[in-house]
Amino acid sequence: MINVVAYIRVSTKSQGDSGLGLEAQRDYIQRAAQANGWKVIGEFVDVVSGKLALEDRPEGAKALALCKEQNAQLVVAKLDRLSRSVLHIAQLMEKADFKVATMPQANTFQLHLFAALAQQEREFIATRTKEALASLQRRAEAGDAVAVQKVINRAEAQAKGRAVADITAANNVRMDKVSKYQSSVRLHLESCLYNKVNTLQSVADCLNTKGIRTPRGSEFNATAVRRLMVSLSLSFA
Structure with missing residues (x-):
């Protein structure tokens, strides 16, 4: 039986508080452990951005330390819970063995390949989105009524998002004072x-x-x- 340390990451405090995303990841890991004969000897949960390397996250560092202490492997629900960066994944491979619950049989080479493909797809999407927005702006400036309305709708949506964020921040300050x-x-x-x-x-x-x-x-x-x-x-x- 292989000892594993479960690592779960959510990106926002609201997800951490509500369990959204967190419980799904825990379920993936538990199912994979039962199916593959892994023994979960610890669990660590971070509420941080995936842009940080695992060792730079408060609970991530603890998870790695426990893996080293107990000669265990790290396990995550999905590869992007470790990182969305191929560089971070590659660096982690040199420090610790890890498994992915949704790809329990994947080897190191396959995981590195999946990470590279995922990063490339994200970059493609970001580029296409940027180009599409630039094209929309040009059409709006040229007087295209449909494009103008789309630009207005997008601006209103962004303003609404900022307003919601401002209200949430203000409420948090108020509740802290109370x-x-x-x-x-x-x-x-x-x-x-x-x-x-x-x-x-x-x-x-x-x-x-x-x-x-x-x-x-x-x-x-x-x-x-x-x-x-x-x-x-x-x-x-």
């Missing part, structure tokens, strides 16, 4: 509750006496206390 505020107030609120106060207004009075204010800088009232207690999952004893 979390820090609640953490700073929690001990004071628990202290008031410990002193046997038994009404929302009495808790508000206790917090106000301590000089604690709401996130907006106002004094607490019964409604504000109720919301804070609910968010912190606190209740009267």
Whole structure:
């Protein structure tokens, strides 16, 4: 039986949080392990761009270290989870043995070939896309109504994407501030509750006496206390 270390990579935090992509990769690896008699002795998950070499990723470096320590092989669901760069794949081949769950019987030469073909196809697609956009822009500038509308639609889609990203970033900042505020107030609120106060207004009075204010800088009232207690999952004893 061959010992293997599972390595999973997703590109965005949302994928990592939701499990999208992550669970599918884990399933590929588990199925391949069962079918080929591999023993999974560890699993590492990175939420990073595939542009980084494996050894430069936080969990990737740990996975490689465990492989070396246990004389195990690295296993990924698909080749692009290791890298989309032929250079990175080639360099990794010199440092560790690895397997790909979707191509369990592929040897080193075949994996290198697959990586090269995949990189070439990506480059072709990027070139074709760039040329198509340039042609579309030229037709739009020449007055082609269909091309003009496509350019407008693309610009609107890009603007919408940036807006969504901005909103997401703003929400993350806001939630971080809320979390820090609640953490700073929690001990004071628990202290008031410990002193046997038994009404929302009495808790508000206790917090106000301590000089604690709401996130907006106002004094607490019964409604504000109720919301804070609910968010912190606190209740009267």
